[in-house]
Amino acid sequence: MGGASTLRLVWVYPDLLSTYGDRGNLLVLQRRARLRGIEAEQVLVHADQAVPRQGDIYLLGGGEDLPQVLAARRLRSDGGLRAAAERGAVIFAVCAGYQLLGTEFGGEEGQQVAGLEILDMRSGRGESRGVGEILADVNPALGLPRLTGFENHQGVTQRGHGVAPLARVLTGVGNGDGTEGAWAGRVLGTYLHGPVLVRNPGLADLLLSWVAGRLTPLAAREEHWTQSLRDQRLAAVTPAAP
């Protein structure tokens, strides 16, 4: 953890990349850290500010095409996020933010736009928009329960060398090839918004544990509403037949 014992949660460009309730991921990380006695502060970085290099967890959210292109331009010239990744900081990116992590993605007219080159992957535009509830089984190497979320995107993403899928899709679209999201080291990306960490507290705890080490389990009453929501959403969506 950077400096004292306060966890720094850096939300990158909430003014450009925050379309689908992305604040939820920040709030859930903060809540779950504090319930363990770990102080966690929110650091909001707007597009006209420099990205701090000493954050612990960096969050990137979803965005429309135009803001996504602008965010890519700013983040490339800023260099802070890439430096943080090279230092081994945790990065968790959703939807448009996820696409930004790769080498290129599709812009507002379908043109290819250069990404941040943090992960070896490329995104483009698919034939149709994937909209709806999504279920996916997490990569066994991460040891997490099934993911539930909502997706709304037209992107398709191909992973390159050294980048593993985050999950395998049961219902929904994800990367477009049956896989969902990407994972390499301490960098995770996903098409699930939802916001995804609200419905998938195990994923939130994984990110926290990468910074804070082993976490104590929360009390049942502290998990009650989260677990109720998670059970309801899992029950509401039937996995597609294999």
Place this chain on the structure above:
Amino acid sequence: MGKLPMRARLATTLGGAAGTMSRLAGRGDGSVIGGVIGLRLEPDLLALLSAGRQIVLVTGTNGKTTTTRLITAALGALGQDVASNAFGANMEAGLAAALGKAPDAPLAVLEVDERWLPAVIKATKPRVVTLLNLSRDQMDRAAEIWLVARRWREALAAAKGCWVVANADDPLIAWAASSAEHVIWVAAGQRWHEDSWCCAECGSHLLRDELGWRCGECAFQRPSTRWVLDGDRVIDSSGRISDLSLSLPGRANRSNAVVALAVSEVFGVETAVALPRLRNVASVAGRYTRLARRGRQVRLLLAKNPAGWLEAFDVLEPPPVPVLLAVNAQVPDGKDTSWLWDVDYRVLRGRRVFVSGERRLDLAVRLEADMVAFDLVDGVDDAVDQVDGTSMDVIANYTAFQQIRVALGRAE
């Protein structure tokens, strides 16, 4: 109706009959089915029904139904019939049905769904197009709002002779409207900024200060305005200041009223004449209505998206008056509840909060994260029974609102 071609007349008559049957059968208020049938018989029905009338179109993410009602009230001063889709049926069929029901009205005030605006401009050749605001709403089925604004921009550029009344404080609205030949800019305010940090013209960062907004890179900036909402007052196009003193509550409705006054002036209805008529509007399609329920007063507020919830919080009675929040995620609501996380609920601390609706667990987790205490309830009556005082406010999204109206309507 004498001027309508035979097929359009037949389409209107059959459509009207279907609307009546639908109402009798208890299937909604009959304002859409008639139009659907009419359009099937005559695809140009909307254009034919619009010919020879002076038409006002009203669109935007929030405030369409209320502003349509306010403009209709103000134009009543002209002493002529005004056709209107007063109950919010705002796609092609609803518009055709509203015009078909009032064949002799020389004026029409029509609220239009954001996605339908370009087609409706083409068909109706409006005298005035009113643009209120644009923000995220039901994103699982709506287009990205920048694309919506771009389509408006193209449609308005092609609409020769049309007047646009537009909110200059909303950058996306300003961008869409600035392609039009004639624009009357209104300083109607914008509380929700989260969808307009990016210059719609060049994509750069927008800068904001007390004077408004401007692009940091290109020349795009807030246009200067002829009408201004200043707290509870309006400054009209000739610089006169009047107290609004509306019956409708909240900043958003004051903003809607100033826009309505600007539209009215295009028709020669001065503020001094229009304003008393706006003040008489106390409830719009069930919204802001106070209903007695088991000895308590229940007031209903409709809010469908983050910007709408922000404005609804502004209207709440002060604590400790309790509030019931009700959220569904059916198709008309949008099936994605992520937007709940874009709303800041901390203002609800210090009062009793109930949550209901099909997605009440989403609300529960959301409120827990904001450290707002709450109780789950099974519906409006369950909440009313737990209220200590004499009144309760309800904020609900679309289908949750309709369900509560039905529940309250049946009992009294």
